[in-house]
Amino acid sequence: MKRLLTSVAFAALSFTAAHAQSEIDVMKEDPFLWLEEVEGERALDWVRAQNERSLAILEAHPAYDAMLAEAKAILTSDERVPGVSLRGGYAYNFWQDADHVRGLWRRMPQDAYLKGETEWEILMDLDKVAEDEGENWVYSGSSCLAPDYTRCLVTLSRGGSDAAVVREYDLSTKSFVEDGFYLPEAKSSTAWLDEDTILVGTDFGEGTLTDSGYPRQVKLWKRGQDLSEATLVHEIPQADIWAYPLSFWDGEKYRGGVFHGETFYDYNWLVLDGDTVKRLPLPKKASLSGYASGDYIIELKEPWEFGGETYEAGSVVALSDDMEEASLIIAPTAKMAVQGVSTSEDDVIVSLLDDIQGRVVRFEKSRRGWRGRDVRLPEGGVVGVQTVEPKTGALIVTYENPITPDTYYFVENRRPKEIRQAPAFFDADGMVVQRYEATSKDGTKIPYTIMAKKETLDGGPAPTIQYGYGGFEIPILPTYAATAGKLWAERGGVYVTTNIRGGGEYGPAWHQAGLKGNRQVIYDDFQAISEDMIERGITTKEQLGILGGSNGGLLMGVSMTQRPDLYKGVGIGVPLLDMLRYDKLLAGASWVGEYGDPDNPEERPFLEKISPYHNLRPDVDYPRPFFFTSTKDDRVHPGHARKMARLMEEYGHDFLYYENIEGGHGAAANLDQAARRLALQYAYFAGELGLIDYADEE
Template sequence: MKFKSTRILAVAGIALAAPLAMAATAQSADPYLWLENIHGKRALAAVDAWNAKTMKALTANPQYEKDREQALKIMNDPAQIATPAQVLGQSVTNLWQDTGHTHGLWREADLASFEAGKPEWQTLIDLDALSKQEGQKWVWHGADCLPPADNRCLVALSPGGSDADIVREWDRSTKSFVKDGFTIPLAKSNSTWENADTLLIGTDWGAGSMTTSGYPRVVKRWKRGTPLADAKTVMEGKTTDVSVTPLTIVDNDGTAYHFINRGITFYTGENWIEGADGNFVKTPIPETANLSGVQDGRLIVSLKKPLGDIPAGSIVGWNIADVLAGKADAPKVVFAPSNTQAVKSIATTDHAIWINLLDNVAGKLLKLTADGNGGWTQHVAQLPGNATIDLDTADKKSDTIFATVQSFLTPPTLYAVSANGSAKVLQSLPAQFDATGMKVEQHFATSKDGTKIPYFMVRKAGAPKPGAALIHAYGGFDLPQLPSYLTTEPYRAGPVAMWWVQQGQTYVLANIRGGGEYGPRWHDAALRQNRQKAYDDLYAVAQDLISRGLTTKGKIAVSGRSNGGLMAGVAVTERPDLFGAAIIGSPLLDMKRYSHLLAGASWMAEYGNPDVPADWAFMRKYSPYQNIRKDVKYPPVFLYSSTEDDRVHPGHARKFAAKLMADGDPVFFHEYRFGGHSVGGDHSEDAVRAALIHAYLDRVLIDGNKTAP
């Protein structure tokens, strides 16, 4: 359903004493393991003390309150894009959040009114009212509605924003939860409709039913009116798999195809399709490829590795009837990108395949239609160039795609792209800042191995040189980093980039390897033992800025979240001479322990297995937590995370902070109690974080105050 040394040390007034009582292993040498106790009284007391010191130091900045108010105003601006989530028959749905609806309204509008740019919204679920009524802080995780009527929906609600959620059956026609309807208890579940009275579910069925990564490994078929415990097993994966997930894709003739994906690793898996007898047939899709959709009786698949003479990054198709009959031949090529291109995402409508393409990191939308001779005709949609395109959803029947387009200096605009490729503006946000004099440039830095690394730079014309620079990057999991409007750059930091550029400094988005900016080859170049290449790319970008006279060593901040938080931690520990500040969000930092914490085991295909000596040999070289040295003076860092992050363990940030502080290095630390991996449960918390980050950057890089909070 969802694509989803025992040393006594005083730190912030909290005694960090002996390690946890545990077996005499190599891991017991870590004196801060107790900080991995997520809700432990001692750990939370330390967190509260660190939070308080950070808040006291940074809120003292005279600009803080003004920043917080402005950030909140921007985030709650009613003139936001009403992003379409799904087209259900003749209706379109949307999740709306503003000052009066911090949790959000799940609502719908008539499709015709939406396409006319004048949607008439009706509320389906008021999440704020529901949260108040049920005494739970519900966070929206989406809805899966049963075709063709789309009236019965499986609604996923997360308590506090964790990845785990509760699934409840909802009737869209009565706008109410179904009495005695399907309900899946709190877990990291995936579910889909098989028919009106049957679900395919992967969830926590009890002892032994989850993978070591913490996701379901058993999919069962659950019949309406029977206890969940009586659901019958359909497919069972291995404990070492990442997950086993059911999903449904509806073709243009209304046929609903049911699939089960057995995720063997983060990047490999098997795809099975349900036959007429209810049994599942293994498809010929390579384990390294992704099922991207169904169109006119074809499986539409994205290749991550070459398949015979077909290059990696290509889109191919298999005839479903042949697959079910067990006689599938080699696939037909639908699209093959050039060396400068990468397929970002795919959407299928009744008569077309839409490809969101990157070309030297610039967005382009292609429409592909079958030419009747086994080939495909390409049409380029009439959208602005040199921008970022996001495919929101589609009206399959009319072959209309809804896409949001934006750039650093151009606010988001929602388009409806019709079957003939013409684009109509449905909604365009007003400018939230004066971009006069601001300039965007794309440059290429030369990395250590000679590879050219693209990066975008935003600054005011005539701004003093050298100044301070803020570099945001990610570099992992095949995820490209693309320009967005400055009020939302960098990720989860609100208008920090806007403030930074307005005050005459330089903001940079670096497209380092590990991401998907140039397709599989760009990602594969920084996998496992080659991880250092991503970090070398970052340093090359920083050095290029210095060479251009825009900044100097020690006046550069690095920013990253999640895998990007790992990158920022590596940057600080490897190059404290180069970076003067680091914004480290929801990070992985202890790479010796990561695979034993929450969902960490699912990422071993990306990083390696630290329990395998050969893997740890290369991981040990960059793991930030293990590479903190007492004889090195590190720049002040800003760590932010969430107690309820059930994806990346908050212990990473906590332990990294404690170890740095133990050696007298300055640390600004802020851990939210709610919000999950995205951090912050609502816009008010996001606004606080944005203001704190800006105050931190001003204190450390502009004022030169390197002291601890």
């Protein structure tokens, strides 16, 4: 029998660095630039040493083995509902389980799926392809040619990186097309125009990538042509962010175009017109979401004056094919935000957040304009549009909340038909979900949602994980928390999701309130929630941990350096931490619109103020953080986590560090790696926050 370690004993297994050194002025000279060499021998030696040290600590936790088994059981369960894409009479699914950790691409007739049948036609066994080709392939999606959907462009990455290979695949023969369309490893994007023609943006050679590392040219590529012979359609300045091809199927043909990102939020949308491209007359902050009933469907992120009308930011509007007329589909309210827009040949499907509660509305075009009808789904939870059948407009939508697994509905008109419910992966008996509001420094009310056993909350302050993101207009929704419920809440912990500014919970204004130099409100919001929970008696400073990844990793780093007194544990995943060099690393230049430009003398002072790497001090008592990242992450450079951890080491501060040598921005290349990351994460918090209510493990 393993003996339980008390939190004191577990904490004793900590890393003790050398005595703190004098403060390093990393603003003037960065002594750890060598850690930015992603696969440099010296850097990887340091990574391996940290992995070995940290894994010895984390895997020794008495709950780790059980957590690993639980996480793997959830991620690989045969009882999971296979999510699908509907097209051409088939339901398509990509499936991973214990026997197929890389995955199976498969399909069955749509009617069979709706009846709950389980016999799938295997289109591609990625585990076998990887083994046969000696490659660490990760499936990154496919695009199949309408209306038959037999020829597909399949994207495969090595180890989960954003850079990937694109290969043409024939579903009728279940094989790659000999001498078919093929793109070598790059950050590519493609769009079908017809069976023998695609639009492509990729690395065409010297000078064809932007400063952010994305394509700056879109070309028209004919079957049988060498890629070098493809015809240039559009080229953007190197200082802009990206040029991506796009196309929409209108029921008869593809309508092609180019998505030109000047910045991360300022766009030009161009459509092919013969041998030329025409720019849609849209404001820069707008997105082209589809094409339906002869109209381009637009999401506005700023007001738009057109045809004598003014359309509000947050609206969905339709622009006629001749670009002469516009009509309103739906306008926002103070508490309502558009979560997503999908189209079929005739309909527009809008998923909404109404004070963070989900709604789905189907819009149909009539002589009087677009008319919407709500899809009749349960209230008070999160709803999602899983797929829209391109021709018929049939939907599969889901409903869930933190303790209620997804229920799947098939919708042909307004009346949903329940077809499946996902299994319960944790015991929700006695679990409660409660929503609160904290007051930020400027008086803004900030919602958050907690999940825990009622007896946990009734018993007084408890170990709590507070999750946050706060950026890029991405809403953090209280969805079914399978792993958090099983690995954390079942054991007596509290799990919290936060709706801080910078996200998309209340539309563009909620996001834009925290852009660039206004970003401190995001951190104030997050810290206000922490203090609110302590005041309510939900947790204490000694029991409160925080968790976030990517932009959320930046949130973690800022929270730790600004308020080290407020937290006992900090999980910092695939983070941005050096905010004075982030724009020089991988895709970082594309995020200047979100964070600001370190080379701009008006924007740099704020970045200096918040940059975690530059605000770490040798004489401050910090919580022991857990950094986790991936060598193969080619979006957020692993150097961020490496350098911050190395500076903590230099200062004599305690930390834990794990870098997956593969795995991309998700920090895991397959389900086994994902399960391990989750087990490490929750074992870390259990040790730091004193969650010791476990059963003995054999």
